[in-house]
Amino acid sequence: MANMKLVLAGVMHSPNLGDGVIAACIDEAARQYGRDVTLDWLDLAGRTSPVPSLTQQSRRTAILNILDAMPTFAQQILAQPLVKAQVRRKLAPLLPGKFENARGVIIGGGQLLSDVHLNFPVKIARIVAEAEARDLPIALHGVGVAQDWTAKGTRLFGRLLHSPKLRFVSVRDEASRSHLTQHLINLNTPKLPEINVFPDPGLLAADLFSSGAPANSSSRPRVGLGITHPVAIRAHSSNADNVAHLDWVKWYRNLAAELAKTYQVILFTNGSPEDETMLAEVTALPLPDNIERLARVADPIALINFIGGLDGIAAHRLHALIVAYSLNVPSLGFRWDAKVDAFFKLTNSEKFLVDAPELPVNELSGLIAAAGQTTDRRAELRAAARNGVHEAISALLS
Numbered sequence: 001m002a003n004m005k006l007v008l009a010g011v012m013h014s015p016n017l018g019d020g021v022i023a024a025c026i027d028e029a030a031r032q033y034g035r036d037v038t039l040d041w042l043d044l045a046g047r048t049s050p051v052p053s054l055t056q057q058s059r060r061t062a063i064l065n066i067l068d069a070m071p072t073f074a075q076q077i078l079a080q081p082l083v084k085a086q087v088r089r090k091l092a093p094l095l096p097g098k099f100e101n102a103r104g105v106i107i108g109g110g111q112l113l114s115d116v117h118l119n120f121p122v123k124i125a126r127i128v129a130e131a132e133a134r135d136l137p138i139a140l141h142g143v144g145v146a147q148d149w150t151a152k153g154t155r156l157f158g159r160l161l162h163s164p165k166l167r168f169v170s171v172r173d174e175a176s177r178s179h180l181t182q183h184l185i186n187l188n189t190p191k192l193p194e195i196n197v198f199p200d201p202g203l204l205a206a207d208l209f210s211s212g213a214p215a216n217s218s219s220r221p222r223v224g225l226g227i228t229h230p231v232a233i234r235a236h237s238s239n240a241d242n243v244a245h246l247d248w249v250k251w252y253r254n255l256a257a258e259l260a261k262t263y264q265v266i267l268f269t270n271g272s273p274e275d276e277t278m279l280a281e282v283t284a285l286p287l288p289d290n291i292e293r294l295a296r297v298a299d300p301i302a303l304i305n306f307i308g309g310l311d312g313i314a315a316h317r318l319h320a321l322i323v324a325y326s327l328n329v330p331s332l333g334f335r336w337d338a339k340v341d342a343f344f345k346l347t348n349s350e351k352f353l354v355d356a357p358e359l360p361v362n363e364l365s366g367l368i369a370a371a372g373q374t375t376d377r378r379a380e381l382r383a384a385a386r387n388g389v390h391e392a393i394s395a396l397l398s
Helices: 017-033 054-068 072-099 119-133 151-161 174-186 201-208 230-236 240-244 248-259 273-282 300-308 318-326 338-346 361-370 378-397
Strands: 004-010 037-043 102-113 138-145 166-171 222-226 264-268 291-293 312-315 331-334
Touching: 004 017, 004 378, 017 037, 017 102, 017 138, 017 201, 017 300, 017 318, 017 378, 037 072, 072 102, 072 119, 102 119, 102 174, 102 201, 102 378, 119 151, 138 174, 138 378, 151 174, 166 174, 166 378, 174 338, 201 300, 201 318, 201 378, 222 248, 230 273, 248 264, 248 273, 248 361, 264 273, 300 318, 312 318, 312 361, 318 331, 318 338, 318 378, 331 338, 331 361
Parallel strands: 004 037, 004 102, 102 138, 138 166, 222 264, 222 312, 264 291, 312 331
Antiparallel strands: none
């Protein structure tokens, strides 16, 4: 049978390796679909590697800090030319090769229908234009949808949502379906498309797990503490006032020291440059015994394998927590973004999602030990995540 190539458009080469985990899981599900389907990855930022240079790390963190301090209208004025320039210089040159001989396009994985600095609206509109010009069907699959879009972002996303080539729409949780339904109403969509809900593709991480972290030289259980930069937390937190004034370096160090009374603690990130900057600040001064810093992991599979070798995890970042759940690693989540709330609700784990800044660090330590006692829906959710990818592919190939 002839090879059937589909383009997978997402942010798989984001330095936040959680996005790469999603793409790798979609790719694995596509392989299991059969019929000789292959996915050609197209990163929306035109990246070909998830590893940023030190210069890129510093520039990205500086730009995020500047934008974070501005009102929304000023953010858009500054950000839109930057995004358009990135599309012109990095994304557009990749399109002819990626779309050649393709049978369709999957736009999928991650919080893609969000309107931070018009980043995704501009880039996705360009992908849709390319697909339409080539008469290729489009599937939107497994995405998160933010509640608030700007007027300009709404118009740009309308290019996708009103495209005559759109064959399939799915989101990763009920909150995203509710948000997307309201956005479609705001766009005066004459006939609302069917919005399917499938669990995040990252739940298939266990299919990609090969080996855990290096052998534990300590007699203590090993817990990973994920470090996230406050610029990211503030941007999405439902508790922004308290978050903004928290001394995050002190908080992370205090929590690590408390955990180290019981566990061997490994400080890590999902790879985002700003998170790595924060990790460097947290570890700038000597830390107590039983605490170590993990060097930035190289790729999504390395992140999966690291998490799979832990005895527990505590983190803000969604895909560190999703990977841990897939691999049956007890997980304590820190509340900051509605997408994390949605995942803990889906997995019947709400009591292990906490308002971290308010809860004393000694209470957090005790919760990790209990976090494995969740109702186990793993097999059900993993099967549903795999089925979602297969339905998206079938819609494109039918």
